[in-house]
Amino acid sequence: MMKELFPMKQVMGFIFSLVLTAVALMVYFFDMSFAVGMTILLVTAFIQAGLQLVLFMHAGESEDKNAIYITIYYGVLIAIFTILGSLLTMVWTYQIQ
């Protein structure tokens, strides 16, 4: 059976990820302000990442669910602090004169 090899959930997830890519591409094909463009990119990128983690990586299926989610949240939190903190001290500060 071919059909059982292509579960609906994963096919829909794949189609959704293609749609998100197409939405992100709008910032390339249409003229828009930096703020609007960045908002679109941030929203599509983080939904894409969440889709991969939950749907494809089965993050919540085992009894280690909590430990796995805490690791991801912790990693992402430190990543965001590192990136925003670096921008704050080394890029944005110089623009506010």
Add this chain to the structure above:
Amino acid sequence: MKIDHSLPLEYSTDENRLKILGFWIFLGAEVMLFATLFASYFILSGGTGDGPSGAEIFEITPVLIETLVLLTSSFTIGLMVHAMRLGRQKAMMGFFIATIVLGAIFLGVEIYEFVHYVHVGAGLQTSAFSAILLTTLGTHGAHVTFGLFWGTCILIQVKKYGLTPRTTNKSFIFSLYWHFLDVVWIFIFSFVYLKGMM
């Protein structure tokens, strides 16, 4: 070795379960590796010096091919895990091979891209921007390259030993690694390329 048959094979022993948890913790560290690269990229991307800027050298076609190829490979590795849980070894190996082939195509396009950058005068030592760009892309590309060898080795083991708690565990962990590389690429696609061409 205590085997719990109510769980998928890759989780069926305590050791297997802990290996999967351990790999997630490793991925947490990988998140930090790429976060520091992204932070450096955002700080240095304006420092183009005498070299070209991102908008001048980025081409949308290879980037789109890379994105679609990697998204598709992430889909096929997901189907690999699904087929593995159904015990369909042939289908599982088919999806596994498809993933590795797509990964090789991605790498081929990325190598073309690197040659293009050097050709238009954005080498590793041209400017702060070109250095951090090639380092960020290169770190991701090196992960994909490693994944191709690692995946091939696991595939050979699946062919040799069939779907056992050991080989399914390795295959599942490989799928986590591959999805993670796709997630990193999505951020590169969005915040290096699209932001640069906006």
